Amino acid sequence: MDFTTLIGIAFALAMDAFAVAVVSGITLKTITFRHIFRLSWHFGFFQALMPIVGWSAGLTFRSYIDQYDHWVAFGLLVFVGGNMIRNAFHHGQEEFNKNDTTRGKTLIILSVATSIDALAVGLSFSMLNISIWFPALIIGAVAAIFTIVGIQIGRSIGKSSYLCSCAEGLGGIVLIGIGLNILWEHGALEVFL
Numbered sequence: 001m002d003f004t005t006l007i008g009i010a011f012a013l014a015m016d017a018f019a020v021a022v023v024s025g026i027t028l029k030t031i032t033f034r035h036i037f038r039l040s041w042h043f044g045f046f047q048a049l050m051p052i053v054g055w056s057a058g059l060t061f062r063s064y065i066d067q068y069d070h071w072v073a074f075g076l077l078v079f080v081g082g083n084m085i086r087n088a089f090h091h092g093q094e095e096f097n098k099n100d101t102t103r104g105k106t107l108i109i110l111s112v113a114t115s116i117d118a119l120a121v122g123l124s125f126s127m128l129n130i131s132i133w134f135p136a137l138i139i140g141a142v143a144a145i146f147t148i149v150g151i152q153i154g155r156s157i158g159k160s161s162y163l164c165s166c167a168e169g170l171g172g173i174v175l176i177g178i179g180l181n182i183l184w185e186h187g188a189l190e191v192f193l
Contacts, residue, residue: 025154048140054122
């Protein structure tokens, strides 16, 4: 596999992480180096780890994972997005920053949800007998960089006082939208059309 193709794959896989990072940047009232580091480290780490896990699984589990990976990602994003929407209606501005998407369970859930597609890429690499180590490193690094850029863009957008008052709810809607897009890309919504 040539380097240009690998970069294209890494960019495509990083789009979900980028979108979630923008949402995180919008919803956090203040953003510190720790927020940026935690989010970019976890997203980059999981984006690098998942292809390795998929590659290791090889052909044995491919049919099982392909059938459900998009539903798992959708479920995780709807869970986090739904909580963000609920919190937007139940918390005042003083509690706005307590729902930090760069900490705890939420961070792990988002890391897994945004990297499940990378698992399928690892499975594909296994089928093609492509070594996974260098591609996993590139995929993880690109995801980390896109996350840093995304959270900075979200920070700029979130400075609008009007947007801040409803940012968490908007962020939840965006996460659910990302989940629906994942289902659309995998053809799971064709049944409803």
